[in-house]
Amino acid sequence: MSMNKQGRPTGTGTSDFASTSGSALLPNEPLLFEIGDTEHSGVDLPDAEINTARLGGFERKMPLDLAGLTEPEAMRHYVRLSRLNHSIDSGMYPLGSCTMKHNPRLNEKMARLPGFADIHPLQPVSTVQGALELMNQLSHWLMTLTNTSAVALTPKAGAHGELLGMMTIKAAQQAAGQGHRTIVLVPESAHGTNPATAAFLGYSVKSIPARADGTVDVQAVKDALSPEVAAIMLTNPNTCGLFEPQVIEIAQAVHGAGAFFYCDGANFNAIMGVVRPGDLGIDAMHINLHKTFSTPHGGGGPGAGPVVLSAALAPFAPVPFVRQGSDGLELVEHTEGEALGRITAFQGQMGMYVRALTYMLSHGGDGLAQAAEDAVLNANYIKARLGHVFSVPFPDYPTMHEALFDDSFLAGTGVTTLDFAKALIDEGFHPMTMYFPLVVHGAMLVEPTESESKQTLDHFCDVMEELALDAKAGNAARFTAAPLHAPRRRLDETRAARAPILKWERPEDLPQAAE
Amino acid sequence: MRYLPHSAAERAEMLGVIGAANIDALFSAVPANALKSFDLGLPAHSPEFLVEAHMKALAGQNHAGADGPFFIGAGAYRHHVPATVDHLIQRSEFLTAYTPYQPEISQGTLQMLFEFQTQVAKLTGMDVANASMYDGSTGTAEAVLMARRLTRRNKVVLSGGLHPHYRDVVKAYLKDDSDLECLSASPEGQGDILDHIDEETAAIVVQTPDFYGHLRNIRAAADAAHAKGALLIVVITEVVSLGLLEAPGALGADIVVAEGQSIGNALNFGGPYLGLLATRKEFIRQMPGRVCGETVDAEGQRGFVLTLSTREQHIRREKATSNICTNSGLCALAFSIHMALLGEAGFTRLARLNHANACKLADALEAVPGVEVLNRTFFNEMTIRTSTPAAALIERLAQRGILGGVPVSRLEPGDPGVANLIVLAATELTTEGDIAALCAALSEELA
Amino acid sequence: MTTKFTPDHEYIRVEGSTGIVGITPYAQNALGDIVFVELPSVGKVLKKGDEAAVVESVKAASEIYAPVAGTVSEINEALSGEPGLINTDPESGGWIYKITIADASELDGLLDDAAYAELTK
């Protein structure tokens, strides 16, 4: 069998401490369905007379059983729920690989201008010239920052961008009679979306081991290359927070073997304005606007994952895209030549384009470079301050925008990475990314971003240090019981997965417990 | 720079702690000729008021929905979103949170997702729903792949009434797949997908109301599919229709995919939107995307977590059911809040109002010489045939300040049979004045 | 009756021409609480090393490979309702599937008790 090498714990930990959850300002909030009923409504609408003749006999006969709330009830329900969340606005969120930076409110204000929010994707293009111009300007910034010749804006998130990029590669190879290439190389440290994307398109995934220093060995890539290899999917800076020092040689080797270089650009925040991926030999790279360009994560989305393309792949870009026509800007909506078609309805994430461009204009080219440098400075500062107490698996290179630790400093303490992270919650911080990347044991990946002040970083480092020393001093109980001061104690994930309850049911509809 | 907290002195102090001579020393792994070896030529940073002026100038070049009579639908609908919705989704704790990976400090998002899943399951009449997909079109492609995994069969048939963009997305996702059969456009509700189902068929995909506005017989499609061991995927682009029409789950659907934009979300020129995906309980392990489930914490208190994650890319990697990671969380929140504000009573009234306005629109259009309404059935959207080519006509209407619908040729450019067809919709925002203005303009243009 | 082991922590208990396959106590402990088991279908023909089943904990999915070639003759339906049997009783009630062994000589290539104990020391 294949083993879970991480030994990742999933239980609820111990609970010998009294909880302070459910405190006065954070009451437990019932479910919407337990407060509302099918009569209440927070929207005033006239009751229209209708004649059912045009409904073809398909009218609803069963009630929906959808609970409603009046406006004050709804306001209170959702405000109370919101208070159970940690957020970047309320505290540091050092989730590695996720780039939880400040989300400027100017972005939100601009995205809500009626000229952007209240326009339909299928309006005559003569009525949306400003929107097309905005897409053009965003494209210009993305291509300039990456030194590439084309960009496909439509992908809805990073993983969708990966899909698009790999589809483009597939289309290009098929057009060149290279359809027999069926292998995609993916380093071990890659994010799960990389192998999932390659497999989604029918490629078989060949894993490239990491070197002891956390980077990819050009020789290992050369050894894996063959006429069957379609592409490599390489993250740079990689998921250990390291810039791949041999990236140019890797690109050359890949191209030499007739394959393409897909770069996962999720970590572009470390290098925007400082290094142009096009200069490194990439053929396609997605950029998560919801990471690098500050569009809010919204509790899980929406995102946007535009993909920049090299000249070799540009002809295979999907529709739609914007083009200068004789009579203003045009939207090309249909496949011409060998392009791969359409990967989503309409034009992609306009709301995210507006926010990202607003952010770019606010920062300017100079500010973006400064932001990247500050992000790198902050991560190195954390690594420098904590290096003597935490274990740094890859000390050879300066880190980029995130600092990676492993769990060897916890050896013998009875405290796991998970316990440690949960203890951080009690100190007011969101935990770092845990157990990713998979190449180190018990990984802790800390990404501060450029948004944190020195004062916050110092406080964070003080807390981290204190926790590490406490763990080493044998105070495991503080960790295994944590969190104590969050709205909930550790949740029973095993129970949730063994007998999934995925929606609310009326108590009277639940199966009666057998006696 | 207003978003960057460090002063020059702090930067220097931090470099000192790190032991780096300067910032470039931290980029020492970058090949020297690739580090800052260029002039970007991009504008420098800018104060808020100048950025705002730039963006307002761009926005000002667009004709917004509220600027005049508006009849465009075709997969995205202009509905009213209560002010409360937009206020609440901008709460810091919702807007600026990540995916709820740490459930102890993410119960707000998680409980909301659990409520959302419940709402979607009830609306569609299905057992379970996921925590959202990117949009209806990508959700449809994922549903097709899911049906293939479930049936271990390959053939998929797409109805001629499926939104052409959705069809194109499925085609791109299944590139070079000879087992995909796309029936030709059926603006008059013609063409019978039931004749195309055989023992090799994994699924048929039927949209209702379909792209042209016709209501399709889901029960018949389900029975025919099931008789051959195939699955029925029902696609809905206008979820408001579910306030008036029977839920697909009650009619035998196996997977329901919908575009949820109509509830809680603005038009946004095409995104962000949100895909709803619901299915039967026995199929959950092949479902793509995140799901939230109920459990208890160490003290026995009810709480919620992301669950069944072993289907997902971060654990299953190349064996995952999908590569989706980031989804449409905040759009799902907007949907859920709007749906909670409506409740069953409000949602039903909303649907009735949409249908009533569409009936008025159809009646008025039928009276315009040179216009023929093709639908015998519809919810809030219909197709008309005009006596002159539709694309130019729509352009002329736009010059009069009226957004009169979508010429079908824009989505089906190769099909001469659709050159004179327009798909148009009414919603609760459509007024009698709007309808009168449209009909008067059409009468003049077609005279 | 002998029991043999693979280096990937499957056991096979041989009863005549039938082998009973499951995962070892060591493996269940490393995996944590098992929440779901994907069972093979009866009649499935497996080569040595083929993926036969999947056991899932909350954060991991692990493939169970066939220790030897053969045909699946029976599956442990009880695991569908109670996957935790693999944790509480891996060697008896938590067996996963039975296989009709195609070539008994393949058993010789597997680890015996002592070798497996050495491996997991």
Ligand SMILES: Cc1ncc(COP(=O)(O)O)c(C=O)c1O
């Ligand atoms: C390295 C890496 N690649 C890809 C992705 C996928 O991006 P998204 O979540 O936008 O689909 C992520 C995001 O979590 C990531 O960190």
